[in-house]
Amino acid sequence: xxxxxxxxxxxxxxxxxERDQHFLVxxxxxxxxxxxxxxxxxxxxxxxxxxxxxxxxxRLLEVGDxxxxxxxxxxxxxxxxxxxxxxxxAGALTVIExxxxxxxxxxxxxxxxxxxYGVSSEITFRLLPEGKPTVLMFQKEFxxxxxxxxxxxxxxxxxxxxxxxxxxxxxEPVPKEAFSPAPAVESAVVRTTPREPEYEVPDxxxxxxxxxxxxTQRRKTxxxxxxxxxxxxxxENPDAVVEEAGEELMRKRAGNVPPAEFARLARIAERVA
Numbered sequence: 001x002x003x004x005x006x007x008x009x010x011x012x013x014x015x016x017x018e019r020d021q022h023f024l025v026x027x028x029x030x031x032x033x034x035x036x037x038x039x040x041x042x043x044x045x046x047x048x049x050x051x052x053x054x055x056x057x058x059r060l061l062e063v064g065d066x067x068x069x070x071x072x073x074x075x076x077x078x079x080x081x082x083x084x085x086x087x088x089x090a091g092a093l094t095v096i097e098x099x100x101x102x103x104x105x106x107x108x109x110x111x112x113x114x115x116x117y118g119v120s121s122e123i124t125f126r127l128l129p130e131g132k133p134t135v136l137m138f139q140k141e142f143x144x145x146x147x148x149x150x151x152x153x154x155x156x157x158x159x160x161x162x163x164x165x166x167x168x169x170x171x172e173p174v175p176k177e178a179f180s181p182a183p184a185v186e187s188a189v190v191r192t193t194p195r196e197p198e199y200e201v202p203d204x205x206x207x208x209x210x211x212x213x214x215x216t217q218r219r220k221t222x223x224x225x226x227x228x229x230x231x232x233x234x235x236e237n238p239d240a241v242v243e244e245a246g247e248e249l250m251r252k253r254a255g256n257v258p259p260a261e262f263a264r265l266a267r268i269a270e271r272v273a
Contacts, residue, residue: 004055011053012081015181020116023052024144026178030055033112034063036135036191047108048101050116052198054080060112061087068094068106123159128165132195143170143188150258157215161208166192199263209233210266214254223250240272
């Protein structure tokens, strides 16, 4: 295995917190990351977002038949092409230089990535609808909100939307010292295992808009939140929705509403529109 500190030295770069660059350099964490994929995960084509100097890339090449790395920094992308020239020549590795929010994803079977925290939410919600297992590094607070259950302080829009696509588990906390330079926050590794939700929605977009809307007023009852946020949810007849949804749901606050109840509300909204 390539040594992460040696890779940094060969690349001649230093992480830049201003550009959200924190390189994972802890061998033990790096070695564990691929192993967090579900046991039945297809590793034929692993996608890595934010390749950096290739410490994780090196380990993914050990478990994947093919690896594609997306790296937006031109200097790092060039280093990856040089450092892994043999693997690229053998067809085992592809390096895509570009922003993961803009480039087309390849037809990958799983993703293992140390994401740039500043755009982790946007990238995650490009990945999750693909229905593939992922192992992703996040800011710890973000990870805990992704995996939160109804009725907890962390539960919110992120919990509902992530859980719509996958089972979400926080599998390992990661200390600041595992990175160079150390970020200002603690980190955590999240595993997502795709699954169909246990409820039906009219369509994903309508469901997500409704969830986003009511969580903007999470301190209000659902009755008031539904009525006050039609400009976000697109609900055309909020009073009819409130009436049909029933008192038990409408007196709750969004933080205590399970995903299946949001789905029922979305179905009602479609029916009475």
